[in-house]
Amino acid sequence: xxxxxxxxxxxxxxxxxxxxxxxxxxxxxxxxxxxxxxxxxxxxxxxxxxxxxxxxxxxxxxxxxxxxxxxxxxxxxxxxxxxxxxxxxxxxxxxxxxxxxxxxxxxxxxxxxxxxxxxxxxxxxxxxxxxxxxxxxxxxxxxxxxxxxxxxxxxxxxxxxxxxxxxxxxxxxxxxxxxxxxxxxxxxxxxxxxxxxxxxxxxxxxxxxxxxxxxxxxxxxxxxxxxxxxxxxxxxxxxxxxxxxxxxxxxxxxxxxxxxxxxxxxxxxxxxxxxxxxxxxxxxxxxxxxxxxxxxxxxxxxxxxxxxxxxxxxxxxxxxxxxxxxxxxxxxxxxxxxxxxxxxxxxxxxxxxxxxxxxxxxxxxxxxxxxxxxxxxxxxxxxxxxxxxxxxxxxxxxx
Numbered sequence: 001x002x003x004x005x006x007x008x009x010x011x012x013x014x015x016x017x018x019x020x021x022x023x024x025x026x027x028x029x030x031x032x033x034x035x036x037x038x039x040x041x042x043x044x045x046x047x048x049x050x051x052x053x054x055x056x057x058x059x060x061x062x063x064x065x066x067x068x069x070x071x072x073x074x075x076x077x078x079x080x081x082x083x084x085x086x087x088x089x090x091x092x093x094x095x096x097x098x099x100x101x102x103x104x105x106x107x108x109x110x111x112x113x114x115x116x117x118x119x120x121x122x123x124x125x126x127x128x129x130x131x132x133x134x135x136x137x138x139x140x141x142x143x144x145x146x147x148x149x150x151x152x153x154x155x156x157x158x159x160x161x162x163x164x165x166x167x168x169x170x171x172x173x174x175x176x177x178x179x180x181x182x183x184x185x186x187x188x189x190x191x192x193x194x195x196x197x198x199x200x201x202x203x204x205x206x207x208x209x210x211x212x213x214x215x216x217x218x219x220x221x222x223x224x225x226x227x228x229x230x231x232x233x234x235x236x237x238x239x240x241x242x243x244x245x246x247x248x249x250x251x252x253x254x255x256x257x258x259x260x261x262x263x264x265x266x267x268x269x270x271x272x273x274x275x276x277x278x279x280x281x282x283x284x285x286x287x288x289x290x291x292x293x294x295x296x297x298x299x300x301x302x303x304x305x306x307x308x309x310x311x312x313x314x315x316x317x318x319x320x321x322x323x324x325x326x327x328x329x330x331x332x333x334x335x336x337x338x339x340x341x342x343x344x345x346x347x348x349x350x351x352x353x354x355x356x357x358x359x360x361x362x363x364x365x366x367x368x369x370x371x372x373x374x375x376x377x378x379x380x381x382x383x384x385x386x387x388x389x390x391x392x393x394x395x396x397x398x399x
Contacts, residue, residue, distance in 0.1 A: 005020075019191075026094040029087050031085050031187075031360075034085070045160070047175075049125065050175060053121060056114065056118075057112045058110040074092060115169055125158065136236040141238060144297060147224070149220060182207065183210050183211060186360075190355070220242055243296045244294060254294075256337065258287050260321060260333050262283055263336065269313070284300075285298045289361070298314050325383050
């Protein structure tokens with residue numbers, strides 16, 4: 001597949017990232033350097049609320065016209081809010097690129113924030129909260145962050161009923177006006193297009209303006225908690241610990257460590273917990289790395305009475321890696337990660353998201369150095385990270 005990468009910062013501060021591909025499809029994302037890390041405890045969830053409202057109508061389009069213009073042209077669209085970024089994206093045939101750009105740019109420039117639509121969407125978000133609560137795996141992965149960090153970061157990104165009920169139109173509009181400015185914006189396109197035409201569109205469609213946003217103080221902690229709930233049959237367990245930030249080269253050692261522990265059926269914990277002891281079906285692990293905070297986690301779904309046994313196995317396996325990891329296993333895991341990297345690049349939507357997160361966290365071109373950075377990981381660095389001295393632990397168990 002033919003690829004060329006371009007990056008340009010316009011005079012108004014808007015950043016354009018483009019990877020050219022010779023395929024008849026294009027993924028387009030408009031993102032803002034704004035998310036949960038910019039929220040106070042009393043307004044937690046406001047970034048996510050703004051994201052929802054930008055799909056509810058503009059000065060030029062109704063909500064149905066927004067989705068219709070993309071979908072009737074063969075595209076799909078969605079958005080997401082994270083701790084350090086909010087993104088609006090679509091994937092569409094490449095000959096409809098400027099339809100996508102016109103719709104997305106209208107959304108981020110001209111939202112109505114209609115009061116009636118706000119109240120309706122608030123109810124939708126309450127239903128989303130229920131959906132998250134009813135998904136034990138999602139719930140425990142959300143809750144572990146609250147055991148790793150003090151408020152506001154310890155409050156779920158979606159917010160709470162209390163914070164969401166306190167957000168009115170005035171607060172939404174103010175936060176939008178503070179954050180959604182060209183100097184805080186990234187336009188990312190992966191697919192078949194002309195870079196000069198993309199630049200021309202951006203120069204003609206986004207004016208000036210500087211964002212006025214603050215980051216909240218992040219305070220680390222380590223806590224353990226077991227929560228009981230009726231109506232579930234399985235214990236959902238997460239063990240997590242603080243990791244190198246995304247700006248630290250040792251983040252690649254953390255990625256290798258977590259791959260050793262819990263990436264796929266060949267990982268240590270999959271073999272030990274599921275294959276050898278038959279204690280679980282699902283074993284997951286990853287690193288949630290940002291430039292302001294970072295943690296790694298292991299998730300296991302198991303029987304209530306096997307909770308402590310699983311916890312012990314997890315900690316024991318980390319100790320074994322810290323003491324016994326060999327160059328052979330290290331090299332094998334590096335090959336696994338580099339192969340996964342190549343496979344993930346096949347999907348333009350996934351590639352778009354990777355590029356956006358790299359632009360937020362570090363030099364975006366570092367994405368293309370992934371294999372080099374993985375190869376550079378040293379045995380001693382992985383073993384050192386595996387020496388877990390402090391951790392947080394959360395379990396949701398049947399009552």
